Amino acid sequence: MAFTGRSRELRVLGSWLEKVTSASGGSAGQALVIKGRRRIGKTRLVQEFCARSGRPYVFFQATRGRPAPLSRQALFDAVAEGERMREHGAALAHAAAPEDWVRTLAAVAAALPADEPVILVLDEVPWLAEADAGFDAALKTAWDMHLSAKPVLLLLLGSDLAMMDRLTSYDHPFYGRAGEYTVGPLNPADVQDSTGLDAAGAIDAYLVTGGFPEVVTDWRAGEAVAGFLARQVEDPSSVLLTTGERSLAAEFPARLQAGRVLRAIGSGERTFSGIAASTGGADGRPLAHGTLAPILTELTEAKKIVAAELPLSTQPAPKLKRYRIADTYLRFWLAHLENAVAQAERGRGELSAARIQRSWPSWRGRAVEPVIREALARRVPGGLFPDATEVGGWWNRQNNPEIDLIGADAEPVARHVSFVGSVKWRDETPFGARDLAELVASARHVPGAQDAALVCVSRRPPTRAAVEGPAAHWGPDDVVAAWR
Structure with missing residues (x-):
């Protein structure tokens, strides 16, 4: 698989290696989770990163279910076979690993080596900890007494987010004893670089692939979203179809209720009561609060696969929480x-392609909103609204009105609302006078937004009748640029 993007992540890892190289981190060794x-x-x-570093390295990958003694022996083998480690690791090549x-x-x-990083x-x-409950304590002891004294960058990787957080x-x-870094999917700019699409097409590709590297790299250069989908849904072994199934199986191997809750949110349910009703029993009764609440807590806080959001304004609204699938690919x-x-x-496969094509415009219109909010939270184009460090949405209990963008x-709960905005991500129809009138009327309902500027984000430039109304208009190029 071709390596794509990740320039920011490579810079972060490089900065940690620099701490070891320059001995500027307080100890000879550095650890990063x-x-x-x-x-x-x-x-x-x-x-x-290891291959580009030019430094000796050891890469050990644990295997789930492997007994701890075999894992320790495999680590010895990895050291002996590491890049530029044969001389240093010779003593471990045929040695029996200790019993702890x-x-x-x-x-x-x-x-x-003691003389180079x-x-x-x-x-x-997490799989090492599963096989030996004493691994975590042993890691601490070994780091304090042995590893931290060497010019070593220790990288500890894991996919079980809850267990890695506990570490x-x-x-x-x-x-x-360690820094922390979370690796996310490829961002929209990375997706654009990989697919060769214009900004609007790259955002479509991001909504479909979620930035999952193995899915993105299967996208042919310049291929339109319809062509990619038609090709992928014809093949039952395609990465687009199988990655979601594998991810859910790995994350929730025997969690039937958690899977049902995910599917309810993925189908469009956003409120606690709506999710409870959709996941209730055969008797029609909603799922009990005491059952659903801890599942949602796990999905949002431990697994981070679901996002819980509140309306953003100067007035608290804790009872209006909404849920959505946080993973862009899994949402699709x-x-x-x-x-x-x-x-x-x-x-x-043509049946699936046709079904997706019918629902694509309405689904995309809502799915793109979190991407645009994240882009504006990263960088508001033109240096406008420097105080708007948070970008969310706003709604009332009746969802009327429902506002796409609030910058605060x-x-x-904000102290000041800088802007109120609308997202119109349509292929043919631009942001027009009617859209502007709706935004003006809706903004009046947002607590603290009476003096806020109006903005619009659309796939196509606004009409002449609407262009003078908002304080700013941003398009696909502006959205993608937030990651550059």
């Missing part, structure tokens, strides 16, 4: 692709 959802490209990113992790990691530390990667750390939590042995997969595998296996100085 790298987390991210499964199949997001963490391993590939770190492999590329402290002595194993101490032997690894002894084998690392080296990178030591432990991939899928650096206050009550954990390794607390305070749940809405359009879960049943497409069966159709592809029957040789009827804090969230979920």
Whole structure:
């Protein structure tokens, strides 16, 4: 697979290696915890970083279910076979690993060079902890007594976000010893560079692929979204169809209720009561609050696969929380692709393609809104509204009105609202006078927004009748530029 994008992530990793190289980090060694959802490209990113670094490195990847003694022996083998490590790791090449992790990691530390920086990667750390409950404490001891004294950059990777969060939590042995970095999907600018599309097409590609590297790299240069989808839904083994299924199976192997909750949100349910009703029993009763609440907490806080949002204004509204699928690709997969595998296996991929084509305009119109909010939160074009560090939406209990963009100085309760905006992501119809009139009328309902500027974001430039109304208009190029 070709390596695409990740310039920012490579810079971050390079800065951590520089701390080791320059001995500016307070200790000879440095440790960094790298987390991210499964199949997001963490391993590939770190492999590329190691290869580009020009430094000796050891890359050890744990295997789920492998007994701890075999993992320790495999680590010895990885050290002996590491890049530019054969001389240093010779002593471990045929040695039997000790019977505990402290002595194993101490032997690894002894084998690392003392006169030049080296990178030591432990991939899928949660699986090591699963196989040996004492691994975390042993890692702390080995780091304090052996590894941190060497010029080593220790990279600890893992896909179980909850377990990786615990690794650096206050009550954990390794607390305070490592930095943290979360690897997300490829961003829209990376997707544009990979696909060769214009900004509008790249945003479409991002909404479909979610920036998952293995899906993005299957997109042919310059290919329109309709052509990509038609090709992918014909093949039951295509990465677009299978990545979502594999991700859900890995994240929720036996969690039937969690899967049902995800599917309810993916189908468009956004409120607690709506989700409860959609996931209720055969008797028609909604899922009980005591059952649904902890599932949503896990999905939002531990798994981070669902986002919980509140309306943004100067007035608190804690009872108006809404939920959406945070993972862009999974949002598309749940809405359009879960049943497409069966159709592809029957040789009827064209049915799935036609169904997606019919629902694409309305689905895209809502799905693009979080992407635009993230873009504006990163960088408001033209340097406008410097105080608008948070960008969200606003709605009341009746969802009338419902406003796409609120730029403010804090969230979920702002002190000052800088702008109120509308998103119209249509192929043919531009932002027009009627859209502007609706925005003007809706803005009056937002607490604290009476003096806020009006803005619009649209796929096509606004009409002449509307262009003088908003304080600013931003298009696809402006959205993608936020990641450059």
